[in-house]
Amino acid sequence: MKQYSTVNAVLHDPDNGASPAAIVLQSLGVRSLRRARTPEALGECCADRLIDLVIFDHDAAPNNLVVWLRRLRTKRVGTNPFAIVIALASDTSPQTIRQLINAGVDHVVRKPFPTETLAATIQAYTQSRKPFSTSCTYVGPTRRAASRDLADARGLTHVPNTLRAKVVEEMDEGDLVRRVNQASAWLEDSLIEAHAARLVRLAGTLTRPDPAQAPEETLDEIATLVMELRRRIGQALSPQLDNLLGLLSSFIGRRDDRDALARDPRLVEKLTQAIERAVRVEKDSIELMGEIVHTIVSSDPCA
Incomplete structure (x- = not known):
């Protein structure tokens, strides 16, 4: 089929x-097909071009492939x-399906399968x-039922479907790359906000009389989130946010400070709230600057 x-x-x-x-991919007319024998090779195949469709054999290395999929969805690889991701699996027990769904798979096809089944899935x-x-x-x-998504679409975003864009809309590769890059920037912002919000929720548990986990475990999780925030924000880290993250990290990293925090957990809560506000302010500032630049460029007759 020419459109593939x-x-x-x-x-x-x-x-x-x-x-x-x-056989299915070849029958559909897919010409650009890379094949990988290991999860490591799978990552290499996705590293240097915009991949529209990934199909993997879950039976070969279940745990490694689930980890790889999580890394793909958070743009640690590829x-x-x-990308549309379809898993092929002999084991379709509720536990396996749940594990794959929680990793971000689009669809699971049970093995063995008629070639028509996989072809119909791709076409859908x-x-x-x-x-x-x-x-x-x-x-x-989204892992929610379609009826619930229609009733409440908060927190959901329509992302590029490059498979459809090429097969149905016949979009140019360059336009698709720009669209994916824009959506990836949104994804990164969403993850940063989610991590900051998680910091606040964790700090709030320290002030409860009956926390779900020991304070030491909560502080360890907060420390991990701080490192992840620093990694994700990277070079765009402002001095204010850098100072707040550094202050929280130093408090949690030293035993004497941890003992003090255990006596006054509201200090952690206040720091995390300040971090969350700083993240939101920076995002709003960046969006405002983008709007200003767009307005200037649009109104410049020489542009």
């Missing part, structure tokens, strides 16, 4: 032979965290896909 000729697909196939999935994703939701622990297609 521009699709970039990756197939994780440990046997690297004439597998049913490979260039398109919104050229029509529509679920919006994405983000949190500290999850990035991927």
